[in-house]
Amino acid sequence: xxxxxxxxxxxxxxxxxxxxxxxxxxxxxxxxxxxxxxxxxxxxxxxxxxxxxxxxxxxxxxxxxxxxxxxxxxxxxxxxxxxxxxxxxxxxxxxxxxxxxxxxxxxxxxxxxxxxxxxxxxxxxxxxxxxxxxxxxxxxxxxxxxxxxxxxxxxxxxxxxxxxxxxxxxxxxxxxxxxxxxxxxxxxxxxxxxxxxxxxxxxxxxxxxxxxxxxxxxxxxxxxxxxxxxxxxxxxxxxxxxxxxxxxxxxxxxxxxxxxxxxxxxxxxxxxxxxxxxxxxxxxxxxxxxxxxxxxxxxxxxxxxxxxxxxxxxxxxxxxxxxxxxxxxxxxxxxxxxxxxxxxxxxxxxxxxxxxxxxxxxxxxxxxxxxxxxxxxxxxxxxxxxxxxxxxxxxxxxxxxxxxxxxxxxxxxxxxxxxxxxxxxxxxxxxxxxxxxxxxxxxxxxxxxxxxxxxxx
Amino acid sequence: xxxxxxxxxxxxxxxxxxxxxxxxxxxxxxxxxxxxxxxxxxxxxxxxxxxxxxxxxxxxxxxxxxxxxxxxxxxxxxxxxxxxxxxxxxxxxxxxxxxxxxxxxxxxxxxxxxxxxxxxxxxxxxxxxxxxxxxxxxxxxxxxxxxxxxxxxxxxxxxxxxxxxxxxxxxxxxxxxxxxxxxxxxxxxxxxxxxxxxxxxxxxxxxxxxxxxxxxxxxxxxxxxxxxxxxxxxxxxxxxxxxxxxxxxxxxxxxxxxxxxxxxxxxxxxxxxxxxxxxxxxxxxxxxxxxxxxxxxxxxxxxxxxxxxxxxxxxxxxxxxxxxxxxxxxxxxxxxxxxxxxxx
Numbered sequence: 080x081x082x083x084x085x086x087x088x089x090x091x092x093x094x095x096x097x098x099x100x101x102x103x104x105x106x107x108x109x110x111x112x113x114x115x116x117x118x119x120x121x122x123x124x125x126x127x128x129x130x131x132x133x134x135x136x137x138x139x140x141x142x143x144x145x146x147x148x149x150x151x152x153x154x155x156x157x158x159x160x161x162x163x164x165x166x167x168x169x170x171x172x173x174x175x176x177x178x179x180x181x182x183x184x185x186x187x188x189x190x191x192x193x194x195x196x197x198x199x200x201x202x203x204x205x206x207x208x209x210x211x212x213x214x215x216x217x218x219x220x221x222x223x224x225x226x227x228x229x230x231x232x233x234x235x236x237x238x239x240x241x242x243x244x245x246x247x248x249x250x251x252x253x254x255x256x257x258x259x260x261x262x263x264x265x266x267x268x269x270x271x272x273x274x275x276x277x278x279x280x281x282x283x284x285x286x287x288x289x290x291x292x293x294x295x296x297x298x299x300x301x302x303x304x305x306x307x308x309x310x311x312x313x314x315x316x317x318x319x320x321x322x323x324x325x326x327x328x329x330x331x332x333x334x335x336x337x338x339x340x341x342x343x344x345x346x347x348x349x350x351x352x353x354x355x356x357x358x359x360x361x362x363x364x365x366x367x368x369x370x371x372x373x374x375x376x377x378x379x380x381x382x383x384x385x386x387x388x389x390x391x392x393x394x395x396x397x398x399x400x401x402x403x404x405x406x407x408x409x410x411x412x413x414x415x416x417x418x419x420x421x422x423x424x425x426x427x428x429x430x431x432x433x434x435x436x437x438x439x440x441x442x443x444x445x446x447x448x449x450x451x452x453x454x455x456x457x458x459x460x461x462x463x464x465x466x467x468x469x470x471x472x473x474x475x476x477x478x479x480x481x482x483x484x485x486x487x488x489x490x491x492x493x494x495x496x497x498x499x500x501x502x503x504x505x506x507x508x509x510x511x512x513x514x515x516x517x518x519x520x521x522x523x524x525x526x527x528x529x530x531x532x533x534x535x536x
Numbered sequence: 537x538x539x540x541x542x543x544x545x546x547x548x549x550x551x552x553x554x555x556x557x558x559x560x561x562x563x564x565x566x567x568x569x570x571x572x573x574x575x576x577x578x579x580x581x582x583x584x585x586x587x588x589x590x591x592x593x594x595x596x597x598x599x600x601x602x603x604x605x606x607x608x609x610x611x612x613x614x615x616x617x618x619x620x621x622x623x624x625x626x627x628x629x630x631x632x633x634x635x636x637x638x639x640x641x642x643x644x645x646x647x648x649x650x651x652x653x654x655x656x657x658x659x660x661x662x663x664x665x666x667x668x669x670x671x672x673x674x675x676x677x678x679x680x681x682x683x684x685x686x687x688x689x690x691x692x693x694x695x696x697x698x699x700x701x702x703x704x705x706x707x708x709x710x711x712x713x714x715x716x717x718x719x720x721x722x723x724x725x726x727x728x729x730x731x732x733x734x735x736x737x738x739x740x741x742x743x744x745x746x747x748x749x750x751x752x753x754x755x756x757x758x759x760x761x762x763x764x765x766x767x768x769x770x771x772x773x774x775x776x777x778x779x780x781x782x783x784x785x786x787x788x789x790x791x792x793x794x795x796x797x798x799x800x801x802x803x804x805x806x807x808x809x810x811x812x813x814x815x816x817x818x819x820x821x822x823x824x825x826x827x828x829x830x831x832x833x834x835x836x837x838x839x840x841x842x843x844x845x846x847x848x849x850x851x852x853x854x855x856x857x858x859x860x861x862x863x864x865x866x867x868x869x870x871x872x873x874x875x876x877x878x879x880x
Contacts, residue, residue, distance in 0.1 A: 151866045153729055157857025164662040166640045167856035179865045202642050 089469065090272075091265050098261030102254050110250035117242035121235050122207075126196050128162055129209035132228040133194065136171065137213050140226075142429075147173050155228070163234025172225040173215075180227075184208065187227050188444040204231050220381050246414050271295050275302065278369040283512060287313040324378035334371065338364045376435060380506050384513035389427040394533075395420040395458050396468055397434055402456070405441055413451045420458040424465035426533040428514045433531075436510035439503035440469050447473035447527075463535035464516075468528060477520035484520055507531065546731060559620035560613040568604030569596035572805075577812045579627035580617050583799065583834075587777065590832035595819045604811050610720040618643050618804060624817060625807040628799065630771075631718045633858040635800045639664040640681045640859060644802040646811065651818035659798055661854040666817055667798035668824040669835040670851060673723050674772040675788040681708065681765030690792040691733045698740045706744050708765040710755045713748035715871055718756040719797070723769040724859040725870060726795050726852050733792070738877035741768070746878060753778075760784030771797065773835050789848070796851040799835070 119127070132155045139150040149171055156535035159167050170180035185199040187210035208229035214221050266339040270296055278292060289306040338361060345357045402416050409416050410447075426433075444454045448471050457468040476484055486505055508518045540747065568789050569776040585608055592604050607624075609617060611631030618627055629635050635718055638644055639661065646663040659667030675694070677687065685701070688694040698705055712720020721759075727734040747764065749755045752774045755767035760781035777785050801820055823833040838849065852858075860866055874880075 149865050149868075150869060151860050151861045151863050153857050157853070157855055158861050160853075160855030160857055164661075164855075166642070167859065168640075180865050 091269055092120065092194055094260055094265040094268070098265065102257030102261060106254040108249040110246045113241050113246040113249070114239070116197075117237055117246070119154065121242075123259070124162070124186070125207055125230065125232075125235055126209060128159060129196070129228050129230060130194055130211065132156065132169075133209050133211045133226045136169070136226045136228070137211060137224070139173075140213065140215065140224055142215055142217050147215060147217060147222065147224065149178060151179075159228070159230055163230070163237075165231040165234045166202065166204075168208075168229040170225075170227045171226075174222050175225075178224075182231060184227055187225070190225070191337055198232075201229065202231070203475070204233070206231050207235070208256060225474060274369060274502070279305075287316070299532050320378050320381050323374055327374035327378070331368055331371040334364055334368045338368065370502075373439075373506070376439075377502050377506050377509075380432060380435060380509055380513075383432050384509060385428055387432075387513055388429055389527065390430065392426050392428050392430045392433055394424040394426060394433075394465055398432060398437065398458055398467060399439055401434055401441065405438070405445065409445055409454070412445075412448075414445055415446050415453040416445075416457040418457070418458065422460045424458055424460050424469045424533075426465050428533070432510045432513070436507040436531060437467060439507045440531065443503050444469050444471040444473065444527070444529070447471065449473065465533045465535075467531045469530075470523060470526055470528045471524040472524070475527045476520060478522070481520050481522075504529075538787060548686050559622070559814045560609060560616040562607050562613065564608040566592075566606045566608075567603060567738060568592040570600065570608060571603060573601055573603035575602045575604055575809050575812045577602050577626070577627060577809055577857060578605045578607070578624045579626045579816070580609060580614050581607065581626075582614055582626045582630050583628060587834045591820075591823060591830075591834065594830070594832045595816060598819070599812070599815060602809075602815070604816075605676075611651060621806075623806050623808055624804055625809050626801055627804055628801045628820075630671075630721060630797060630799045632798055632800060632854060633722055633862050634850055635665055635802060636661065636854060636856070636858040637862055639802055640702050640856065643805050645805045645807065645809075646857040647803050647814050647817055649814060649818055651821045654821055656825075656866075658851055659825075661800075665800045665802050665854055666821060667800050667851075667854070668820040669799040670838045671771050671797045671799070671835060672772040672789055672849060673795040673797060674775065674792060675766060675768055676759050676770045676772075676775050677766040677786050677788055678759045678762050678764070678784060679786050680762055680784070681705075686786060687786075687854070688790070689788075690790055691731065691737055692792070694790070695733065696738055702744060704865060705765055706765075707747065709741050709744055709746040710749055710764045710767040711741065711746060711769055712872060713750060714751050717750075719771070720769065721861070721867075722797070722852070723795060724874060727769065728870070730793055730795065730850065735877055737768075738874065740741060742877050742879035748878075748880070756781060756785060776836065777834070791848055794849050796838075796849050798851055798854070800854070 135152050135155045136149070139152055141148050151169075156169070158169055159165070168181045170182065171178040185197065185201055185206075185208065187197055187208060187329055188195060188212040192213055194209060197208050197210075198207060199206060199208065206229040208227050210225060210227040212223055212225045214223055216222070266482055274292075275294060275298065277291065278290065287309050289309055290302050294302050340363065341361050344359070345354060348354050351386075398418050398420070402418055406416055431523045441454065441456075448454055452472045454469065454471045457466075457470070459466060459468075504518070504520070511518045511531055511533070514533060516531065519530045519532065521528050521530075563588060566589065568589070585606065588606070592606055596602065607617075611629050611634050614629050614631070615634045615638065617624065627635065627638065644664045648663050652660065652663065652666060655666050655826055675688070681704070686693075686695065688697050697743075698709075711724065714720040714724045724734075749758075749767075752771050753768055755764070756775050756778055758764045760778075760783070762784065772787050772789065773803050775781075775785060778785070791813050801817055803810055803817065807813050823830045824835070824837070829837065861870060
């Protein structure tokens with residue numbers, strides 16, 4: 080019946096994938112930014128301390144007795160020890176000649192007025208060196224003094240490694256959180272779609288009402304199209320039902336005329352082979368007329384279930400009335416009809432429809448029963464549900480065909496010469512489903528047992 | 537490669553001594569443990585053999601596969617020995633400045649273990665230098681010479697006392713000749729950093745004709761005999777160890793501040809047996825900082841100062857600051873100022 084949709088990709092997977100990918104890119108950018116920022120800050124910090132050290136040395140340089148004097152301040156080097164445990168090197172030059180310190184420190188380049196920084200390999204590792212110059216006048220001769228202070232970069236690297244670790248952890252945390260949010264957001268974003276699918280697929284087979292629940296803006300076009308599709312479907316369905324009903328109605332009247340004429344003819348005909356032919360004709364006419372009647376019934380049932388009007392219906396009274404009406408037919412074939420009622424089962428429903436359903440079931444039972452047998456009806460309540468059970472002794476439904484007996488135009492293999500259209504049980508089932516109940520078929524003993532279940536009112 | 541990290545002056549010395557059999561002078565030598573042991577741990581140290589032997593013996597007893605060749609030299613010679621390229625495993629020295637310079641110039645290698653975590657932060661520089669003793673720098677006096685006088689508790693007290701009794705103390709004050717003694721130079725420079733009263737005290741001492749000595753032991757002996765009345769800036773641990781002189785000396789920790797010197801140990805960069813050296817460092821640190829006293833540990837144990845700032849006992853801080861007074865210009869300037877003050 081329902082064909083599985085052709086699936087190509089998944090909005091959910093695609094959304095989650097794109098969001099997670101986006102989070103990963105964002106997290107990576109964040110980590111890189113943090114590490115880069117930390118690198119700059121750490122480098123600036125080291126530079127400013129180195130320059131402070133250089134300046135403090137330069138400030139003690141004076142000319143005394145025609146000689147350049149340096150009083151290396153204790154703090155100039157000890158302050159470097161306060162921030163990290165790095166190795167420290169320094170050099171003081173006067174016009175390029177070593178005054179004191181480590182002579183083989185790398186060339187500072189041109190430090191300029193503000194002082195300069197270089198990173199260079201030294202002492203089997205890498206150092207950061209700050210250098211500044213000042214002009215001193217010794218006996219009228221200007222002499223350029225150059226002070227460099229350098230430090231290894233181990234502390235800096237340790238700080239960076241630590242920042243990178245923390246940054247990495249933050250990045251991973253951010254990513255995990257963002258991915259989690261992506262999944263949740265996708266789930267909640269797609270919920271209306273799921274809800275709509277659920278609402279549509281939960282519907283009964285006859286439910287062709289438009290979708291009315293509120294949907295998000297983005298889904299409005301879909302729902303509008305769906306509703307207009309449902310409208311067209313309903314219109315087209317009702318057109319064909321109308322057509323069938325009209326056709327059945329138009330066929331039934333001429334059929335009745337032909338049957339009357341055939342019966343008159345039967346009385347006049349003497350030859351046995353002619354009588355047999357006419358009898359066969361009458362039987363075929365009966366079958367056609369009954370089929371037309373059931374088609375009409377079915378159209379009526381369809382119409383009424385679409386506009387179901389509910390009122391209180393007493394099942395036992397309804398059954399009694401029906402039995403009274405059917406008794407003449409049953410008596411013709413010496414079939415006994417009995418009803419047995421327990422409790423006071425009342426249901427909400429359309430009495431005409433329920434009667435029609437029960438009549439179809441009883442008709443079947445009587446039709447298939449042998450002469451001189453019984454059809455028993457039991458009315459009662461079980462588990463909050465009301466039921467009418469109809470049992471016969473006509474041999475039951477063919478095994479293996481129980482599940483499809485209520486489909487339209489399906490007839491049991493044993494239908495044989497019995498007049499019928501195959502719509503009876505379909506009508507009964509549709510009526511019960513319209514009332515929220517169900518129809519169960521089973522074989523019990525030597526006959527069929529059909530039960531009409533109504534929901535608790 | 538080593539040239540790269542040695543200042544110009546030292547390079548000259550280094551090339552001069554490299555050809556010599558021993559580029560440095562030693563004061564004593566001792567082998568502890570089995571001569572046929574797998575590993576010979578070579579230690580060069582400033583600590584006297586008699587003081588250190590029990591600790592060495594305890595190490596060898598615990599690690600019988602290791603024998604120790606223990607060489608004693610002055611702090612300057614320890615420095616020279618390391619720079620000469622003679623391959624020692626460990627350098628143990630009381631000269632914190634020289635040890636710092638060795639480490640700063642790349643002669644040492646880092647080490648860390650569970651034991652090194654016992655060392656307080658201020659006793660560990662870069663995981664290269666580990667302090668294994670805390671020794672107070674004290675005033676040692678002769679009780680006889682101070683008879684009838686109040687024992688000074690601060691440097692101010694001491695200055696006042698010396699001014700008030702110039703005759704009693706003239707020519708009877710001793711201190712290090714800091715131009716010869718590395719330890720004396722370190723104490724003097726740290727003193728000068730700690731307080732201005734050091735220079736006033738120096739001038740007072742200079743006025744009274746202070747005598748200068750090379751070593752702690754000589755000063756302590758002279759105090760004990762009463763030849764001098766007091767010795768300033770003497771290692772308290774050495775004085776306390778001289779139980780034979782206990783009758784004639786008294787150790788005074790000045791209350792305005794008392795400098796604490798830390799002996800430090802470092803594994804040398806070219807150590808032939810770095811693993812064994814690490815074991816020895818652990819052994820030293822456990823004895824110095826671990827829980828419980830070891831009878832072979834020769835130095836007094838002090839509770840690690842919590843609030844070092846307010847404490848009277850101030851450990852000399854390891855770090856690049858110590859390099860400042862090793863600078864040639866700075867040293868020359870300090871010595872000249874000191875000589876001026878001491879009238880030497």
